[in-house]
Amino acid sequence: MRCFFDTRQLDHAPDRELHNGDWMAYSEKPSRARDIAGQVGCQPGKDFGIAPIMAVHDEDYIAFLQTAWTEWRSNGRAGDAVPYVFPVVHRRDLTLDRIDAKLGRFSYDAGTPIAEQTWDAAYWSAQTALTGLDAIRQEGAAHAFALCRPPGHHAGRDYLGGYCYLNNAAIAAMQAHNQGMGPVAVLDVDYHHGNGTQDIFYENAEIFFASIHADPSMDYPFYWGHADETGAGAGTGATLNLPLPRGTGWPVYQAALETAGQAVRAHGSKLLILSFGADTFEGDPISHFKLTREDFTRMGETIASWQLPTLIVMEGGYAVDDLGRNVAAFLSAFRA
Numbered sequence: 056m057r058c059f060f061d062t063r064q065l066d067h068a069p070d071r072e073l074h075n076g077d078w079m080a081y082s083e084k085p086s087r088a089r090d091i092a093g094q095v096g097c098q099p100g101k102d103f104g105i106a107p108i109m110a111v112h113d114e115d116y117i118a119f120l121q122t123a124w125t126e127w128r129s130n131g132r133a134g135d136a137v138p139y140v141f142p143v144v145h146r147r148d149l150t151l152d153r154i155d156a157k158l159g160r161f162s163y164d165a166g167t168p169i170a171e172q173t174w175d176a177a178y179w180s181a182q183t184a185l186t187g188l189d190a191i192r193q194e195g196a197a198h199a200f201a202l203c204r205p206p207g208h209h210a211g212r213d214y215l216g217g218y219c220y221l222n223n224a225a226i227a228a229m230q231a232h233n234q235g236m237g238p239v240a241v242l243d244v245d246y247h248h249g250n251g252t253q254d255i256f257y258e259n260a261e262i263f264f265a266s267i268h269a270d271p272s273m274d275y276p277f278y279w280g281h282a283d284e285t286g287a288g289a290g291t292g293a294t295l296n297l298p299l300p301r302g303t304g305w306p307v308y309q310a311a312l313e314t315a316g317q318a319v320r321a322h323g324s325k326l327l328i329l330s331f332g333a334d335t336f337e338g339d340p341i342s343h344f345k346l347t348r349e350d351f352t353r354m355g356e357t358i359a360s361w362q363l364p365t366l367i368v369m370e371g372g373y374a375v376d377d378l379g380r381n382v383a384a385f386l387s388a389f390r391a
């Protein structure tokens with residue numbers, strides 16, 4: 056298994072996040088990626104430039120990400136840039152300069168700060184995903200693992216949230232589609248619904264999106280991921296949501312995974328992009344499923360049995376002491 060990671064991804068290090076009305080240590084720590092890299096062994100990626108990122112994200116959003124921290128500091132603020140006002144109440148789509156106005160315009164939660172190195176780390180995280188894709192396309196690898204961090208699946212075309220800034224899986228899926236590697240399917244097995252990926256491809260008939268996640272009536276991100284969200288316009292029917300209750304263990308999870316696998320194959324997919332979060336682990340500090348390390352190997356075996364070229368893109372997983380071994384257990388199923 057080819058594994059890719061760029062050490063510049065470690066430089067994104069927000070100090071704290073707003074959680075349950077108070078400041079807590081940021082869960083999406085650099086040590087997550089260090090632990091995984093220590094277990095699986097990775098090589099640095101290549102640089103495919105900004106164009107594949109711009110194929111998914113809006114230009115004004117990218118410009119915002121590149122300058123937000125500097126603008127925050129030049130306005131005399133300390134710490135990391137955090138939004139506090141959001142134009143969601145049917146306010147006009149104004150283009151404003153004030154940093155606080157822009158933070159609200161391009162964020163949907165207050166738990167995803169922008170720190171000094173956020174843009175650089177997110178850029179290299181996206182390049183890591185593109186490098187994994189390139190290994191499949193150019194070298195004919197059956198599988199590749201992109202150790203993306205910061206993660207990506209909550210980021211939309213013009214918004215950040217859920218510890219995500221650039222949507223690594225969507226960037227790779229769009230690049231694959233544009234390179235004629237499709238039909239492409241994105242399957243998201245992170246504990247949380249992949250709302251950014253869903254939004255990006257919601258009206259797209261050619262890129263199929265399926266997600267298995269905690270029922271959003273109970274868990275983050277709440278406003279996306281319900282079973283009746285199935286795509287719109289030309290993309291009607293090309294989105295599949297399989298929400299599961301808190302406490303879900305392997306037998307129920309496995310049944311949902313088989314359902315998703317059948318849908319992926321029914322789409323005629325020639326490439327699978329897997330948004331892999333290890334926050335479905337029983338010991339995850341912010342999640343409520345009950346998968347064990349052995350279950351991660353079973354999950355990998357099930358997905359590998361579909362025999363599709365598969366790019367595995369890292370998303371969440373916060374049980375730092377177990378994370379590397381859980382990811383290694385999952386990847387061990389992908390031989391050849």
Ligand code: SP5
Pocket residue numbers: 072074079080081082166206207208209217218219245247275332334341370371372
């Ligand atoms: C990629 C991913 O898994 N994002 C998940 C984002 C969830 N954010 C909301 C949950 C907040 C929990 N905060 C706990 C802070 C304790 N350090």
Ligand code: ZN
Pocket residue numbers: 245246247332334370371372
């Ligand atoms: Zn997650």
